[in-house]
Amino acid sequence: MREWVKHQDPNNKYGAKFTLGDRDVELPQTAIISVTRGENFNIFRIMINGTINNFVKKQLQKNENLLYAELSGQLQGGVGQTITVWKKGSSMNNFRKKGAHKFAMRFFSWVFYGGKVQAYYLTWKISNSIPEDNEIKEIVKKYGKHYDGGKLLKSAQQPPLI
Known part of the structure; x- marks a missing residue:
């Protein structure tokens, strides 16, 4: 089974990144x-x-359709960001609807949608x-969907193919 690797931020003792998989993975066409991304978390x-x-993280670790994942955070600035790369879009949608991720979205959405939090979401090819x-x-x-304290300010747009 793949393992998460912790990368401490050399410039910030209160920041770290966790990775699962190889960032240089060969990407399928799909x-x-x-x-x-969340900013201004208290x-x-x-x-x-x-x-x-x-x-x-445990749920991601078991998913065969996940190519790469990265979770990062910084105490200063209250930043948290999750990056996941999937074989195809339906794989990500299935993941979101089950297990720990479904539970988190249902019961802890206030973490991203309250206070002074700036939340951004985007999925693209x-x-x-x-x-x-x-x-x-x-x-x-x-290009991402942007919420300010839970209020939708901007809908998502597809960025140019990278």
């Missing part, structure tokens, strides 16, 4: 990437988000390789 929301992520972290941040903020 591959999609899904990004969930300490309580960060702790809840981290706890929920531990359950979701990728072709050659997984974009770098700074590109992903730009893409999800420019």
Whole structure:
């Protein structure tokens, strides 16, 4: 079974990234990437988000249709981001509807939709390789669905094929 690997942020002792799989994986033509990003989490929301992520990580680890996953967070700025790369879109949709992820969406949505949290969501088709972290941040903020404290400000748009 694949294992999660922790990468401590060398510039921030309160930041880390967890990866599952190889970022340089060969992508099939049907591959999609899904990004969930939250900013301005307070300490309580960060702790809840981290706890929920531990359950979701176990579910991701068992999924054969997942090509790559990355969970990252920074205490300063209250940032949390999840990146998943799937063989095809239906694989991601099936994952979202079951297990720990379904539970998290149902009972802990207030973590992403309350307070001063800025939440971004986007799923899009990728072709050659997984974009770098700074590109992903730009893409999800420019094209993704955007919520401010739970209020929808912008619907998602498909970015150009990368």
